[in-house]
Amino acid sequence: MTTERVTVGSVEIVSVADGVMRAQPAFLFSGIPPEMYTPALGDDLADDGTFAVKFGSFLVRSSGRTVLVDTGMGNKNPGSPGGQLLINLRRLGVRPEDVDVVVNTHLHVDHVGWNCTERDGAYLPTFPNAQYWVSRTEWEFWTDPEIVAEEGEHIVRDVLPLKDSPQLRLAEGEAAITPELSLLPTPGHTPGHCSLAVASAGERAVILGDVAHHPLHLVRLWIAAIDELPRVSRRTKRALAERLIQEQALVAAGHFTPGSFGRLVLANGRRAWQPL
Ligand SMILES: [Zn+2]
DSSP states (O other), X not given: OOOEEEEETTEEEEEEEEEEEEEOHHHHSTTOOHXXXXXXXXXXXXXXXXXXXXXXXXXXXXTTEEEEEOOOSOSSSTTSSOOOHHHHHHHTTOOGGGOOEEEOSOOSTTTSTTSEEEETTEEEESSTTOEEEEEHHHHHHHTSHHHHHHHOXXXXXXXXGGTTOTTEEEEOSSOXXXXXXXXXEOOSSSTTOEEEEEEETTEEEEEOGGGOSSTHHHHTOOOOTTOSSHHHXXXXXXXXXXXXXXXXXXXXXXXOSSOSEEEEEEETTEEEEEEO
């Protein structure tokens, strides 16, 4: 796997993958008919009618701190794609104890998979020295007992064990993680979903989380069938797309393939995705 690494001012961002899956367009482009998504996806669409979706995390170095954004699918579900994150971090020379901050953009199964690891029958934080940042809105939504019962095991194994831990930080609004990194509330995919805004030496980037699983979510503002709040999701996509173009911000998107980085630009008055 090639290493993707960018710098934004004095901040370094490295893409680190946990694995890749194949997705059905109907799953990620809600209500969009094949005659629209087929030409739009172009070469991304394989002969079997699927396209690749990566489980991508980001390792961010900012102000002397090592920050991990999202923790992938993990290895607790045998047969599911993913499980490579810790191996890929080790290739970069990063051990779990080196991580100072974990940011969960949201609490879906493919973003919290390595939050915790089983030891002697208990699930404990995989990153023993890290603060785990989650938006309070997101935390309260997914830890509601009714949701836990509906959602299954991943909340029990990778979210609830953090509940009374001094490592958990519940964030309100645009919380500052370091002087260069702050949470950016981008609700819709989930109620408390947050992106991570990077600003350093006049340069800007946004680590999207699941505001977009594919560039078409930013270009066409199509929403995903798995967005909890569809109308809010579309509003968020529209507002963030405008901001990304206006700020000429670098975009980091964990689900995009093959590359995780690019920019949203205006070409002849229309939004277009420009991979790095
Ligand atoms: Zn996701």
